[in-house]
Amino acid sequence: MAGEKIPRWLKSFLFEADLAHIEAAVREFESRVSAEIVPMIVRRSSVIGHLPLTITLILSLTLLIVLWPFHDWVSAHDGALYVPLAMLFFALISFPLSRSHRLQRLLIPDMDEELQVRRRAWSEFMALKMTRTEERRGLLLFVSLMERKVVLLHDEGLAGIVQPADVDAWVSDLARRLKNESWGVALTQGIRQIGESLQKPLPRQAGLTDELGNHLQIKE
Structure with missing residues (x-):
């Protein structure tokens, strides 16, 4: 999304000025390390098409449970008409409700979120095309907004240099920062932290070209 405005769904987390700071952090990273890093934020990774039906069923079942002790009274007062109307109402409101990130996180199991976020990453x-760089040293710093999850992927040229423990530490630290700080600051500091860790084992070599760009990638 280079040169584009921040989309509405991200404006509560990121400001226009943050884009320049993140790009500067990427440039700084690549001036110190013989690797390239691409930060990315996506709106969500999980499939949510089933949520309206799930919400409708939950609300309808809750209504039936609440009314069950009073079923004689309900039957005597035309409840057979009003209950289906209530379920129809639940079906109608389930669509706007399903757009809520909080409800999405509540209704999608964490294991499914983990799997779908990693698959999207x-x-x-x-x-x-991060596997097509000359040195095969690309890193993707991936954040999925709805799930509030972070994934760090790297190409084969960084195998043996970037250890799983390093990835876990960087991901955990960035996830903590995203929760407690502005996202612009969190991403900027996260990129710098990774760069500082890789500068010694993988110092910048002369003659390397920028193959992946420096701006923050933003996608739905």
């Missing part, structure tokens, strides 16, 4: 990693 790998999809974006391949879409960016």
Whole structure:
């Protein structure tokens, strides 16, 4: 989304000025390390098409449970008409309710979120052609907003240099920062932290070209 405005769904988390700071952090990273890093934020990774039905069923079941002790009274007062109307109402409001990030996180199991976020991250990693750089040293710093999850992927040229423990530490630290700080500051500091960790084992070499760009990638 280079040169584009921040989308509405991200404006509560990121400001226009943050884009320049993040890009500067990427440039600083690549001036110190023989690798390239691409930060990315997506609106969500999880499938939510089933949520309206789930919400409708939950609300309808709750209504039936609440009314069950009073079923004689309900039957005597035309409840057979009003209960289906209530369920129809639940079906109508389920669509706007399903757009709530809080409800999405509540209704989608954490294991499913983890799987779908990682799958989306790998999809974006391949879409960016990060495996086609000359040195095969690309890193994708991926954040999925709805799930509030972070994934860090790297190409084979960083195998043996970037250890799983390093990835876990960087991801945990960035997730904590995203929760407690502005996202612009969190991403900027997260990129710098990774750069500082890699500068010694992988110092910048002369003659390397920028193959992946420096701006923050923003996608739905």
